[in-house]
Amino acid sequence: MTSQREGWPKRLRDIMDGRPVRWAGSSNLVGDYDGRERTLEVFNADAKDQRMLVRRLRPVRDDLELAAGGPVIVIFHTSAESARLYGDFVQSALFDEATDDTAVEYDLPDDVRPLALDVELKERDGAKSGTGSTELPRVAA
Amino acid sequence: MLLTAQRVVSPRSHARGVNVYRYVHGPYTWERVPNDFLPQGNPGELIAQWIQLSPGGNRVVSFLDVVAPDEIESVELQQRLASLKHRLQPSDGPTTAYWDPLWVCFGCAALPVPWATELGALAGHIVLRLSGARQQFVRSTP
Numbered sequence: 001m002t003s004q005r006e007g008w009p010k011r012l013r014d015i016m017d018g019r020p021v022r023w024a025g026s027s028n029l030v031g032d033y034d035g036r037e038r039t040l041e042v043f044n045a046d047a048k049d050q051r052m053l054v055r056r057l058r059p060v061r062d063d064l065e066l067a068a069g070g071p072v073i074v075i076f077h078t079s080a081e082s083a084r085l086y087g088d089f090v091q092s093a094l095f096d097e098a099t100d101d102t103a104v105e106y107d108l109p110d111d112v113r114p115l116a117l118d119v120e121l122k123e124r125d126g127a128k129s130g131t132g133s134t135e136l137p138r139v140a141a
Numbered sequence: 142m143l144l145t146a147q148r149v150v151s152p153r154s155h156a157r158g159v160n161v162y163r164y165v166h167g168p169y170t171w172e173r174v175p176n177d178f179l180p181q182g183n184p185g186e187l188i189a190q191w192i193q194l195s196p197g198g199n200r201v202v203s204f205l206d207v208v209a210p211d212e213i214e215s216v217e218l219q220q221r222l223a224s225l226k227h228r229l230q231p232s233d234g235p236t237t238a239y240w241d242p243l244w245v246c247f248g249c250a251a252l253p254v255p256w257a258t259e260l261g262a263l264a265g266h267i268v269l270r271l272s273g274a275r276q277q278f279v280r281s282t283p
Contacts, residue, residue: 018223044220083216091216098223098268101261106254108150108157114200115235115248118149118160121196124188132187136180137145137162138201 020093158193
């Protein structure tokens with residue numbers, strides 16, 4: 001049960017477009033209520049997106065509650081509150097999410113047809129505006 | 142600003158790398174990226190580049206262009222980069238999309254890796270470079 005439960009934040013992160021998700025720790029919760037230990041926090045979830053996120057939860061809710069051991073309470077934190085109150089966690093979680101795929105290694109066949117060829121560019125010389133390249137780093141193959 | 146990451150392969154040594162570039166446009170804000178700031182017409186001025194494989198004739202096998210206001214909050218940019226692979230849908234040719242103040246374009250050759258994984262990898266390389274962190278581990282494809 002525990003390992004199933006611990007795997008859910010990552011699964012929900014994918015369902016929620018990469019937003020950080022975690023089980024709420026008791027130190028982050030105020031008050032006592034039934035299901036306190038089954039509280040999920042979703043970050044960077046602004047009001048305009050929350051209804052959509054709730055809809056995405058529906059198909060997995062039964063499995064989620066089975067893993068959690070009962071009904072789950074979901075708390076959405078807006079982007080502003082996520083940054084104000086949970087900045088360290090959010091930054092860390094986003095970094096992990098964003099860089100998750102950078103470590104994937106694969107063999108590249110020799111016959112891959114290129115999209116373009118790269119070109120050498122010059123970056124701006126210090127603060128001297130107008131000294132950097134103004135072209136894309138690729139040209140048609 | 143324009144953030145670009147592109148995976149390149151040397152035609153001679155077959156060495157590979159992901160090069161990342163950062164351009165600026167100036168202190169403009171917008172709800173939708175103006176056509177004047179789309180990269181084909183005006184990528185901006187290059188202010189930083191992180192080079193894994195020296196450019197000049199390498200084959201580009203995937204690229205990700207992201208246009209955003211220069212002053213965008215870093216946490217918002219990071220959230221959107223983390224979300225890209227969940228939001229963009231594959232299409233024929235490069236996939237382009239407007240997303241609030243962002244415009245993105247992802248192109249990918251026929252690679253032996255899922256489309257979303259390559260998109261996530263390029264977005265992740267941008268995050269890595271902007272944060273100053275180094276890649277620290279390697280994971281093989283399943």
